[in-house]
Amino acid sequence: xxxxxxASLTVSPFFLFFLIHSTQTGVGLLNFQSKIIxxxxxxxxxxVLLVGISIHLIIWLxxxxxxxxxxxxxxxxxxxxxxxxxxxxxxxxxxxxxxxIVSTIIRSYLSVLVTWVFPFTPIWFLSLTMIIVISYLVVGxxxxxxxxxxxxxxxxxxxxxxLYFQIKYAYxxxxxxxxxHSLSDxxxxxxxSILMYSGPEFLLIYFPFIKNNQISQKWAHISQAxxxxxxxxxxxxxxxxxxxGQLEHVTWPxxxxxxxxxxxxxERFEYIYIFLWLLVILPPCCMALWGAIxxxxxxxxxxxxxxxxxxxxxxxxxxxxxxSKMDVEEIGTFITIVSSSFLYMYIPILFIFFxxxxxxxxxxxxxxx
Amino acid sequence: xxxxxxxxxYPYKLIEQNYRTQNVPIPTLQSFxxxxxxxxxxxxxxYLKINQKGNIEVEGLAVxxxxxxxxxxxxxxSFLYKILRGRVIRGQTEFNIHKGQSRDxxxxxxxxxxxxxxxxxxxxKSKVTxxxxxxxxxxxxxxxLDLRKKQxxxxxxxxxxxxxxxxxxxxxxxxQKQQVDPLGIGDLARAYxxxxxxxxxxxxxYPTIAMEINLKIELSHAGMGE
Numbered sequence: 001x002x003x004x005x006x007a008s009l010t011v012s013p014f015f016l017f018f019l020i021h022s023t024q025t026g027v028g029l030l031n032f033q034s035k036i037i038x039x040x041x042x043x044x045x046x047x048v049l050l051v052g053i054s055i056h057l058i059i060w061l062x063x064x065x066x067x068x069x070x071x072x073x074x075x076x077x078x079x080x081x082x083x084x085x086x087x088x089x090x091x092x093x094x095x096x097x098x099x100x101i102v103s104t105i106i107r108s109y110l111s112v113l114v115t116w117v118f119p120f121t122p123i124w125f126l127s128l129t130m131i132i133v134i135s136y137l138v139v140g141x142x143x144x145x146x147x148x149x150x151x152x153x154x155x156x157x158x159x160x161x162x163l164y165f166q167i168k169y170a171y172x173x174x175x176x177x178x179x180x181h182s183l184s185d186x187x188x189x190x191x192x193s194i195l196m197y198s199g200p201e202f203l204l205i206y207f208p209f210i211k212n213n214q215i216s217q218k219w220a221h222i223s224q225a226x227x228x229x230x231x232x233x234x235x236x237x238x239x240x241x242x243x244x245g246q247l248e249h250v251t252w253p254x255x256x257x258x259x260x261x262x263x264x265x266x267e268r269f270e271y272i273y274i275f276l277w278l279l280v281i282l283p284p285c286c287m288a289l290w291g292a293i294x295x296x297x298x299x300x301x302x303x304x305x306x307x308x309x310x311x312x313x314x315x316x317x318x319x320x321x322x323x324s325k326m327d328v329e330e331i332g333t334f335i336t337i338v339s340s341s342f343l344y345m346y347i348p349i350l351f352i353f354f355x356x357x358x359x360x361x362x363x364x365x366x367x368x369x
Numbered sequence: 370x371x372x373x374x375x376x377x378x379y380p381y382k383l384i385e386q387n388y389r390t391q392n393v394p395i396p397t398l399q400s401f402x403x404x405x406x407x408x409x410x411x412x413x414x415x416y417l418k419i420n421q422k423g424n425i426e427v428e429g430l431a432v433x434x435x436x437x438x439x440x441x442x443x444x445x446x447s448f449l450y451k452i453l454r455g456r457v458i459r460g461q462t463e464f465n466i467h468k469g470q471s472r473d474x475x476x477x478x479x480x481x482x483x484x485x486x487x488x489x490x491x492x493x494k495s496k497v498t499x500x501x502x503x504x505x506x507x508x509x510x511x512x513x514l515d516l517r518k519k520q521x522x523x524x525x526x527x528x529x530x531x532x533x534x535x536x537x538x539x540x541x542x543x544x545q546k547q548q549v550d551p552l553g554i555g556d557l558a559r560a561y562x563x564x565x566x567x568x569x570x571x572x573x574x575y576p577t578i579a580m581e582i583n584l585k586i587e588l589s590h591a592g593m594g595e
Contacts, residue, residue, distance in 0.1 A: 169399065169400070171403075171556075173556065173557065173560040174560075176559075176560035176561065177559075177560060177561065177562065177563055180563050180564070242403065243403045243404075243406055243407025243408070243410070243556075244406075244407065244408060245405075245406030245407050245408055246402050246403055246405075246406035246407060248406070249402075249406055256399075259399070260397065260399055
């Protein structure tokens with residue numbers, strides 16, 4: 001059982017903090033406020049908090065599964081549980097999920113770019129540019145991606161200081177009255193906030209790349225806790241800055257918030273926001289594309305270079321085929337369903353299935369004795 | 370300078386100037402949209418007019434009811450509104466003073482202040498309370514009022530507080546009569562009640578809601594002038 005790769009390929013467990021946090025923050029952070037407000041209105045921050053806490057449980061499940069798998073990743077786990085053939089079919093699904101993540105993130109970010117900055121530039125050109133950047137990083141390997149995750153957290157964190165401007169205009173009574181919604185309202189909001197928490201599932205692929213990965217779990221939990229606090233903070237700020245009705249009308253509340261910022265030397269601060277956001281979306285894109293290649297390599301022994309070409313062609317095709325803004329919304333809804341059912345249904349099912357098989361094996365070995 | 374000689378920046382600068390020192394409340398797009406889409410509040414925007422000389426001037430404030438013009442406030446009313454709204458408390462206005470036989474007008478400039486609103490929800494007996502403290506100075510006061518004397522200062526303060534209180538109440542009644550809510554009283558009621566319905570509130574509660582003002586004026590630079 002070699003769950004950890006050659007030391008020259010691994011990163012220290014401390015970097016899990018950046019790896020998990022950076023892959024969670026993405027394009028969903030730009031517009032989640034107007035989605036979560038639909039259910040529990042001013043109480044939706046409770047849903048954000050609860051989903052954040054529930055992800056801790058998912059991380060625990062992931063670690064449980066990874067520690068028990070042969071190679072420390074989902075590819076070997078699938079083969080171990082379902083046999084070689086069925087396992088590989090599931091691996092292909094996982095590969096598709098990875099590509100779906102990349103395409104959705106790129107397309108959502110491009111729709112921001114097209115609306116705010118480059119209205120006359122064709123999508124295929126922007127998509128190609130993004131894909132070249134991402135592929136370049138992915139070719140560098142896992143350690144380069146870790147580096148991008150690191151900077152993709154540190155640099156955009158500077159934007160947090162600019163929230164001071166929004167607090168100046170805050171109406172704190174917007175958060176009142178507290179807790180006047182029913183459970184079903186909270187669930188509606190919770191469903192919408194799952195997508196922005198998705199990201200720990202990449203652990204299923206890069207787990208063998210973490211040094212001392214058996215004892216690295218605490219960093220994953222610390223990272224998740226930080227993400228929860230950050231999201232809660234942004235949610236509260238947006239709720240006090242916008243009125244309820246206004247949030248329903250704004251497409252990208254986080255970007256709209258940045259419009260109030262005005263310096264004598266930068267009239268339009270939102271451009272800085274949009275371009276710094278590239279650093280926020282690069283980590284999940286790189287990680288998912290790298291993950292996709294890794295899935296093909298581990299399950300079918302494909303050459304990385306060839307699977308990179310195949311993957312980016314599929315991604316480019318998917319990105320350019322999503323044409324209107326309605327389609328972007330639709331693909332967003334689709335990936336919300338896919339990733340929430342992956343995290344909250346597939347992982348627990350896998351866990352239960354694993355326990356059953358283990359129980360069977362135990363019974364068998366007892367029988368032989 | 371005639372209007373045609375000015376560039377398109379002029380109205381923008383005019384409004385900003387009036388926001389900083391005069392009687393226009395916060396004029397950002399964000400604050401407008403906040404009020405426009407928000408429940409329990411009506412938006413207001415600066416009301417510009419071309420005067421006889423052909424110049425653009427800020428006439429007052431237009432209060433919208435949904436997306437229609439509901440009410441136009443004059444300079445003094447928008448001054449009062451700016452204070453009632455809170456946050457940015459600034460502006461200046463004229464007021465009357467009298468002592469014995471002599472009467473005259475002076476100018477009050479508000480520099481900064483505080484405004485805390487609270488509400489008691491009780492059906493038709495609801496009440497809003499404004500606790501306002503403002504710091505300001507009096508300019509261009511008449512010669513017969515020597516502000517270096519303490520008792521004159523006190524007299525001025527009392528008269529001011531009385532007048533402003535009355536004006537505030539008048540303005541509030543005007544809002545109620547016109548069925549506009551630029552102060553966000555509805556939003557305040559929503560925040561402090563478990564269940565709140567916008568339509569019901571404005572039909573039943575808003576016209577009858579009582580208002581209480583605790584006003585404190587502190588004249589800091591009284592007596593100075595050119």
